[in-house]
Structures are given as C-alpha cells and as structure tokens.
Amino acid sequence: MKKYRDVYLDYAATTPVIPEVLDAMLPYLRDKFGNPSSIHKFGQETRAAIEIARDDIAKILNARQSEIYFTSGGTESINFALIGSALTIRAETGKDEIITSLAEHHATLETCKYLETQGFKVLYLKPDKDGIINVENLISSITNKTALISLIHINNETGSINPVKEISEITSERKIIFHLDAVQSFGKTKIDLKELKVDLLSASSHKIYGPKGAGFLFIRTETPISPIIFGGSQERNRRGGTENVPGIIGMAKAAQIINSKIEENHDRVLNIKNYFLKKLEQFNEYILFNSPKEKSSPYILNISFNPEHFEVDENTLIMNFAIRGVACSSGSACTSGVLEPSHVLLSMGFDEKRSSSAVRFSFSHLTSEDEIDYTIEVISDIIQILKANAK
Numbered sequence: 001m002k003k004y005r006d007v008y009l010d011y012a013a014t015t016p017v018i019p020e021v022l023d024a025m026l027p028y029l030r031d032k033f034g035n036p037s038s039i040h041k042f043g044q045e046t047r048a049a050i051e052i053a054r055d056d057i058a059k060i061l062n063a064r065q066s067e068i069y070f071t072s073g074g075t076e077s078i079n080f081a082l083i084g085s086a087l088t089i090r091a092e093t094g095k096d097e098i099i100t101s102l103a104e105h106h107a108t109l110e111t112c113k114y115l116e117t118q119g120f121k122v123l124y125l126k127p128d129k130d131g132i133i134n135v136e137n138l139i140s141s142i143t144n145k146t147a148l149i150s151l152i153h154i155n156n157e158t159g160s161i162n163p164v165k166e167i168s169e170i171t172s173e174r175k176i177i178f179h180l181d182a183v184q185s186f187g188k189t190k191i192d193l194k195e196l197k198v199d200l201l202s203a204s205s206h207k208i209y210g211p212k213g214a215g216f217l218f219i220r221t222e223t224p225i226s227p228i229i230f231g232g233s234q235e236r237n238r239r240g241g242t243e244n245v246p247g248i249i250g251m252a253k254a255a256q257i258i259n260s261k262i263e264e265n266h267d268r269v270l271n272i273k274n275y276f277l278k279k280l281e282q283f284n285e286y287i288l289f290n291s292p293k294e295k296s297s298p299y300i301l302n303i304s305f306n307p308e309h310f311e312v313d314e315n316t317l318i319m320n321f322a323i324r325g326v327a328c329s330s331g332s333a334c335t336s337g338v339l340e341p342s343h344v345l346l347s348m349g350f351d352e353k354r355s356s357s358a359v360r361f362s363f364s365h366l367t368s369e370d371e372i373d374y375t376i377e378v379i380s381d382i383i384q385i386l387k388a389n390a391k
Contacts, residue, residue: 002381004323004324004325005325005374006325006327007325007326007327007371007374007375008327008371009326009327009328009361009362009363009367009371009375010327010328010329010360010361010362011299011362011363011364011367012156012184012207012299012300012329012360012362013329013362014206014207014212015206015207015208015209015210015364016209017209017210017211017250017254018209018254018257020253020257021209021210021211021250021253021254021257022250024249024250024253025211025246025247025249025250025253028046028049028245028246028249029246032045032046032049032245033046034046035242036050036234036242036243036245037232037233037234037242046243046245049245049248049249050070050243050245050248050249051065052252053248053249053251053252054068054070054252056252056255056256057216057251057252057255060255060256060259061191061192061193061201061218062192062193062194062195063193063194063218063220064221066221066236067193067218067219067220067221068216068217068218069216069217069218069219069235069236069238069239070214070215070216070235070239070243070244070248071214071215071216071217071239072213072214072215072244073204073205073206073212073213073214073215074105074107074181074183074202074203074204074207074215075107076215076229077202077203077204077215077216077217078105078107078108078111078150078179078181078202079107079111079228080217080225080227080228080229080239081150081179081200081202081217081219081225082098082108082111082112082115082148082150082179083111083114083115083228084225084226084227084228084238085147085148085177085179085199085200085223085224085225086098086115086120086147086148087118087226088224088225088226089147089148089177089224090120090147092224093147094145095144095145095146095147096119096120096121096145096147097120097121097122097123097143097145097146097147098112098115098120098121098122098123098146098147098148098149098150099122099123099125099138099141099142099146099148099149099150100112100122100123100124100125100149100150100151101124101125101126101127101133101151101152101347102124102125102126102127102343102344102346102347103127103131103152103155103157103158103160103343103344103347103348104150104151104152104181105152105156105181105183107181108150108152108181109343112124112150120147121145123141125137125138125141126347127160127347127348128348129348129349130160130292130294130295130296130348131155131158131160131292131344131347131348132160132161132162132163132292132295133151133162133163133167135163135166135167135170138167138170139170142170142174142176146176147176147177148176148177148178148179149167149171149176149177149178149179150178150179150180150181151164151167151178151179151180151181152180152181152183152184153180153181153182153184153185153189154182154184154185154188154189154297154299154300155184155300155344156183156184156300157300157302157342157344157345157358157360158290158291158292158296158300158302158344158345158348158360159184159291159292159296159297159298159299159300159301159302160291160292160295160296160297161295161296161297164180164196164198165195165196168180168196168197168198169197171197171198171199172197177199177200177223177224178197178198178199178200179198179199179200179201179202180196180198180200180201180202181202182201182202182203183202183203183204183207184207184297184299184300185297186201186203186204186207186208186255187203187207187208187254187255187258187259187262188262188265188266188297188299189262189266189297190259190262193218193220198218198220199219199220199223200217200218200219200220200223200225201217201218202215202216202217202218203215203216203217203218205247205250205251205254208251208254208255208258209254209257209258210247210250210251210253210254210255211246211247211250211251212247213244213247214244214247214248214250214251215251216251219238225238226238227239227240229241261365264365265365266298268365269298269299269363269364269365269367270298272298272363272367272368272369272372273298273299273301273363275369275372276301276361276363276372276375276376277301279372279373279376280303280376280379282376283379283380283383285306285309286305286306286309286310286383287303287304287305287306287379288303288304288305288306288354289301289302289303290302290303290304290345290348290350290354290358291303298363299362299363299364300360300361300362300363301360301361301362301363302345302358302359302360302361303358303359303361304345304350304354304355304357304358304359305317305357305359305382305383305386306357307351307353307354307356307357309386309387309390310357310386310387310389310390311353311390312357312386313356313357314330314342314356314357314358314359315330317330317357317359317382318330318359320382320385321359321378321382324378324381324382325374325378326374326375326378328359328360328361328362329359329360329362330342330358330359330360340356341355341356342355342356342358345358361375
C-alpha cells in the first residue's frame with residue numbers, strides 16, 4: 001500500500017501561528033490579564049499593549065493610529081465597513097446605491113444582500129474572463145446616488161488582482177466611499193494608504209500567521225461610519241465589547257514579521273507556483289487553469305479537472321486529495337462542503353461543470369518543492385482513478 005504524507009496547500013483558508021507570535025501572546029493569556037477598560041494597573045497594562053499594537057499596524061500601512069479599529073476578523077470588518085458606512089451615508093446624504101462585484105467573498109455578498117433588504121440598491125458588476133473588474137464598466141455604473149463601492153483586492157478563489165489603485169483615484173476624485181477587502185492581500189503585497197486612496201480596508205489575523213478571532217478595519221479620518229456592535233465605549237465608541245487582547249497582540253506581531261519579508265516571501269512563493277505550473281503541464285488535456293496567467297497573486301492557483309474527460313464534483317475531488325494527505329479546497333473555506341459551483345468561476349464566464357470541478361491550491365513561503373512533487377503524484381493518482389471510472 002502506498003504511504004501517504006501530509007501536505008498543507010490551503011494557506012488562503014488559514015495559516016499556522018508562528019512561534020514568535022505565540023510567544024508574544026502568552027503573557028496576555030497568563031499574567032497580563034487585566035480588562036483594558038479598567039483604570040487600575042492591570043487594565044492600563046493591557047490598554048497600553050493594545051495601543052502599541054494599533055500603532056504597529058498603522059505604521060505598516062502608513063496610516064494614523066487613530067484610523068485602526070480592532071475587530072474579530074475579516075468578516076466582521078467587512079460587515080462593519082459596509083453596513084456602518086452605507087447607513088450613515090444614506091442618513092446624511094440620501095445616497096442609497098452600492099457597487100460591488102459578482103466575484104466577491106461571501107462576507108461582502110451576504111452583507112450586500114442584507115443591505116438590499118434595508119432599501120439599498122446594489123449593483124453587482126461582472127468581472128472579465130480573468131476575474132478582474134473593468135474600470136470603464138465601473139465608471140459607467142456610477143451615478144449621483146452611488147454611496148459606496150466595495151471590491152476585493154486579491155480574489156480568495158483565483159488570486160485575480162483588481163486594479164484598486166486606479167479605482168481609488170476615481171472614487172477619491174468623485175468623493176465616493178471605497179471599501180477594500182484586503183483579507184488576501186495584507187501581508188502579501190505592500191499597501192501604502194498614503195498612496196492608495198481607499199476609505200475603508202478590511203484585514204484578518206489568521207491569514208498572516210496570527211491567531212484566529214482577530215482582525216482590523218482601517219477607517220480613514222472623516223469617513224462617515226457608525227457602529228454595528230453596541231455595548232461599551234471600546235474602539236473609540238465604534239465597536240462595543242471587551243477587546244481580544246492576546247489576539248490583537250498576536251496579530252500585530254504577525255503583521256510586523258510578515259510585512260518585513262513581503263518581497264522575499266513573494267519571490268519564494270512565485271518560484272513555488274511556477275514550479276507547480278511547470279509540473280502540471282504533463283496533465284495538459286486533463287487540467288484547466290482558472291487563475292489568470294497575469295495580474296494574479298503567486299499565493300493562489302485555481303484549476304479544474306477537465307469536465308470533457310471526467311464527471312466529478314469538487315467535494316469528491318477534495319476528499320480524494322484529503323485521503324492522500326493533501327490539504328486544499330474547493331474555493332473559499334467559508335463555503336467548502338456546499339455542493340454548488342463556484343460563484344467566482346461562474347462570474348468569470350465558466351460553465352457549471354468546470355466551476356463544479358475546481359480545486360484551489362494556496363501557497364506559503366513555507367511550501368517546499370518536495371511538497372509540490374508529492375502533490376503532483378497525488379494529482380496523477382486521482383486522474384488515473386477518474387479515467388478508470390469514466391470507462
């Protein structure tokens with residue numbers, strides 16, 4: 001019997017907490033336990049740590065410390081950005097139109113659906129065949145009622161990169177609030193918020209080797225927004241609830257480490273992806289590439305098993321990989337297990353069969369060529385099984 005091994009190629013779903021991050025967190029799980037809202041020594045100790053973490057993240061983004069708001073993760077940050085700003089803008093200006101895309105993460109799409117129930121009109125732009133928003137189409141969709149535009153920076157399923165700098169210049173000029181979902185880009189590509197004129201930016205800790213349960217929302221000064229979580233006066237009265245101190249400390253430490261190695265990690269991961277792509281050429285008639293060749297993140301590769309040769313769904317594929325020790329996904333980890341074709345691939349113009357036989361591999365600077373070699377062996381095994389079943 002062939003011996004299987006564990007290979008993790010699902011870094012877009014989550015990443016391991018690195019030792020330096022855990023070391024930074026441990027004191028706040030043991031001795032430094034004070035509530036940051038308390039005025040005594042124990043509380044002020046953790047309050048100071050939170051503000052240092054806030055300053056660390058602000059410096060990475062070239063933003064003001066007062067513009068960073070801690071949340072429980074990417075999904076909450078996106079909800080906060082969209083609901084908090086849309087309701088406030090409508091109340092102040094009467095504008096009630098939102099522009100997003102069909103290829104967004106479900107955190108954005110489901111929040112937009114909710115806003116539609118609250119009377120907002122949402123326009124869902126169709127991306128091009130590479131999963132990228134056409135700027136001219138976006139411009140032509142803007143009206144005098146457009147309150148907010150929300151787009152993903154790097155697509156979580158395909159790695160497609162949207163032209164967000166160009167779009168931010170347009171939204172800034174037209175005074176339209178622009179929210180950027182940077183969950184898959186923060187820590188992987190340099191973001192300078194003095195140059196990138198977005199008003200709101202969402203990010204998550206566990207995508208950058210930090211702990212789960214922590215994230216942040218950048219809110220540019222004077223951006224109209226209201227809280228969506230009520231209770232205490234935390235986060236300058238914009239997000240009630242006792243702060244997740246260990247999570248915040250860990251996230252800031254992870255952000256510092258990963259952002260200090262952005263170029264080095266990018267180059268290493270690009271080499272790994274190119275190595276994988278070269279190896280995949282041997283299956284050329286059986287494998288279809290869904291991630292674009294250009295304007296794509298090196299951290300993500302999406303492929304389909306050619307439905308002209310096989311009739312197989314993504315969950316069966318993922319199970320076959322998992323049995324052989326390879327961790328990958330059928331798209332967003334948030335929707336894995338749902339027997340539906342990828343909404344991202346459908347929006348790019350692929351048919352249901354191709355969109356239902358897709359697998360996402362996502363890489364890290366920790367990924368080795370040896371792990372890629374083993375994954376290629378597994379793909380070969382799966383193709384042989386599918387070919388036998390197709391006879």
